[in-house]
Structures are given as structure tokens and as C-alpha cells.
Amino acid sequence: MHRAIIPFFCGLPRVVAATSVLAVAACGGQGLTQTGFLTSYSQMHPQKGHAYDSIYVRPGFSDAAYTAVIVEPVAWVPARKAPARTPRTIARLETVFHDHLVKSLSRHFTILPDPGPGGDPGPGVLRVRGAITNTRRALWWVNVPAQAGQLALGAVPLLRPSDGGASEEIEVRDAHTNQPVIRIATYNNGQPWNIIGSYEAFGHARRSFSLASDLLDHEIRAGATAKVAQAGHTGQGTATPSL
Numbered sequence: 001m002h003r004a005i006i007p008f009f010c011g012l013p014r015v016v017a018a019t020s021v022l023a024v025a026a027c028g029g030q031g032l033t034q035t036g037f038l039t040s041y042s043q044m045h046p047q048k049g050h051a052y053d054s055i056y057v058r059p060g061f062s063d064a065a066y067t068a069v070i071v072e073p074v075a076w077v078p079a080r081k082a083p084a085r086t087p088r089t090i091a092r093l094e095t096v097f098h099d100h101l102v103k104s105l106s107r108h109f110t111i112l113p114d115p116g117p118g119g120d121p122g123p124g125v126l127r128v129r130g131a132i133t134n135t136r137r138a139l140w141w142v143n144v145p146a147q148a149g150q151l152a153l154g155a156v157p158l159l160r161p162s163d164g165g166a167s168e169e170i171e172v173r174d175a176h177t178n179q180p181v182i183r184i185a186t187y188n189n190g191q192p193w194n195i196i197g198s199y200e201a202f203g204h205a206r207r208s209f210s211l212a213s214d215l216l217d218h219e220i221r222a223g224a225t226a227k228v229a230q231a232g233h234t235g236q237g238t239a240t241p242s243l
Helices: 005-010 017-027 087-105 140-152 203-225
Strands: 045-047 050-057 068-071 110-112 125-136 165-174 180-189
Touching: 050 203, 068 087, 087 125, 087 203, 125 180, 125 203, 165 203, 180 203
Parallel strands: 068 110, 068 125
Antiparallel strands: 045 050, 050 180, 125 165, 165 180
16 A cells, blocks of 8 residues: 555646646655566465465475574665765665664564585574665655645645655575475555654665565465465566666
8 A cells, every 4th residue: 555655646636837847756655666676476475365476385394393584684686777885875774674684583583693605504494685776865855845745735744745665575595494485576655644754864775674574574474375376367467677
């Protein structure tokens, strides 16, 4: 539902000429990516309750067989035409996403340190690797005048011409057998109720990292009970090559 709101706001009547020009920016944003970070993108489909995500869960997978998780450092794997970021910004965003993954997964699993190359933590452990594949900054100096103009006209200041957001790809493997069990491609764009995010450069991106981490935790715990939205899925809504 949260992504479906974007076309609605893009179709709103123009409030004033100045904000109507800037509103074009709100119609853009993040989407599913296919950067090559995941070992495979086959059999990834939207699932019930997650129509805008692309997900694969290995048949027969059950979280009951696992008690611990290793979370690898997050990778920066920009999609084609993704905006460049400074090394400092990249490092900060990677840390934020990693921290969200640890926070979400630690609710139900023990977080283990990485034993390093060749290290085998034994059975009952999952290994999680995630990547940030695209980001979008929210420009407060664009949002403030636009929203001030809406207030001056007596309108609710929901239109933010410059929303932020992020796209992510996540893969989970059995740390003992190295067999892939879950793959996720997801994204999120800024929403009207995330007010603070409209005035922070990557506030909406951080929210996207949080939602992606919670989605991963949900899919792990849902295990084999997670079903593809349609048994004969035609591919609509699956991850597509990044533009």
C-alpha cells in the first residue's frame, strides 16, 4: 500500500505553479533492482502481503532449524544510473543498514560473529548478506518552500517534491551448507507520515533499511509457510534489470 500512494499524489491537481513543476520529482523514486549481487534472481516473486517486493524462499525451509544468524557487513552495489555518493556517506549508510539488520534479527535469533573465510559455525546458523543498490536524497530546501506554499493556500502539506528512499537486495544462506534459502529485492520511498525524513538527506533511506530488515525477519520466520502470490505467476512485479 505504501508504494501505491505515490501515483495518487502525482495525479493531484496543481496547488501553485511553482510546486507543480517541482512535483515531477515526487513521481520518481526507488524500485526493484537486479544488480547481480544475488546469486540468482530466478523464482523470485511478490508474495501475499508484499506485492511490491520480489522474494524467493526455498521450498521446505523452516526457521525452526536455526537459532543463530551471522550478519555480514553490508555491501554498496549501485544499480546502473544510481547517483554517486561520497565514501563517507556510503560508509554511514552501510553501517545504518547493517545495524537495522542486526536489530531486527536479534529479536528472534542470536547474532554470532563472523568466523571468517573458511570458518564453519556449524548447523543451525544462517548467514545474511545485504546490499544497498540505490538511494535517493530528500532535499529539505525544496520541500520546505513547497509545503509552506500549500499551507498558505489552506491545504494539507502532504506534497513533498523531493522524497528520499532506498533499494536493497538481501540473500540468506545456511552457514553450514552454504545453500541459499531466501532472496529478497525490495525498496521504499518516503511517505507523508514520515515527516522528519522529508528534512533529512537520507531519513527516508534509513526508514527503507528498517523496513527491509523487518521484511527479512518476517520471511525467515514465515519459512515454508510463505507462499507465492499466485501459483502460476507470470512474472509481473518481479525484479527487473536496473536502469
